[in-house]
Amino acid sequence: MKKITFLFLFICQTNHLDAQNRDITSAGDILQFAIPATALTSALIYNDDGTKPALQLTLTYFTGCAIQQSLKRIVLKPRPDCSDNYSFPSGHTTSAFAGAAFIQRRHGWQYGIPSYVLASFVGYSRIQAKKHDGWDVLAGATIGTGTAYIFTKPYQKKIQVGFDKDPNGYQIGLTYIF
Numbered sequence: 001m002k003k004i005t006f007l008f009l010f011i012c013q014t015n016h017l018d019a020q021n022r023d024i025t026s027a028g029d030i031l032q033f034a035i036p037a038t039a040l041t042s043a044l045i046y047n048d049d050g051t052k053p054a055l056q057l058t059l060t061y062f063t064g065c066a067i068q069q070s071l072k073r074i075v076l077k078p079r080p081d082c083s084d085n086y087s088f089p090s091g092h093t094t095s096a097f098a099g100a101a102f103i104q105r106r107h108g109w110q111y112g113i114p115s116y117v118l119a120s121f122v123g124y125s126r127i128q129a130k131k132h133d134g135w136d137v138l139a140g141a142t143i144g145t146g147t148a149y150i151f152t153k154p155y156q157k158k159i160q161v162g163f164d165k166d167p168n169g170y171q172i173g174l175t176y177i178f
Contacts, residue, residue: 021128028125031118032092036061036099038115042107046155053106056152061098064147068094068140081130089139090132096122097144105152119144 036057043053068089077088096119104112123137132140 024125025129028092028122028129031122031125032095035096035103035115035118035122039099039102039106042103046106051153051155053152053155057099057102059151060102060148061095063151064094064098064144065091067143067147071139071143077136079131080133083131087132088136089143090123090126090136091140092126093119093123093132093137093140094144097141098148099144101145101148102152105148106155 039057040054043057047053068091071089072086072091075088076085078085079087097116100112100115100119103115119141123132123141126132126137127134
């Protein structure tokens with residue numbers, strides 16, 4: 001009786017882990033598009049500095065995808081699960097990091113750090129799904145981030161407010177950038 005109970009618990013635990021892995025994989029699949037979609041939304045909302053951020057994101061995203069798809073067909077590295085020979089580099093990670101790096105370049109590190117954390121989760125989801133190894137994910141992250149740094153110009157605020165204390169009191173400054 002004890003052997004049957006142990007076997008039953010092992011089967012239940014295995015099914016729970018499989019479900020958890022599927023959830024992680026699904027979350028990574030969704031985030032690979034959600035991060036760039038968020039970047040596009042921000043580009044359309046904050047489009048008042050004359051730099052055409054939607055065009056910058058388009059160039060970032062599609063150049064990154066073209067580079068990673070070209071490398072997949074040149075390198076022909078087998079996936080860890082042996083499903084095909086298109087492991088290097090990770091397309092999911094390229095997509096996620098292109099969006100995250102765009103957000104960071106346009107809106108600063110306060111939005112970039114959470115974006116990079118989510119993009120890193122996408123990379124993790126690809127490794128745990130046995131679709132990529134660490135090198136595939138690192139290459140995808142490098143391509144996505146690199147293309148964003150090439151094509152994305154930082155957003156320039158037109159008004160800056162400063163506050164300073166000096167020996168005679170306080171100073172408030174307002175600067176308008178042309």
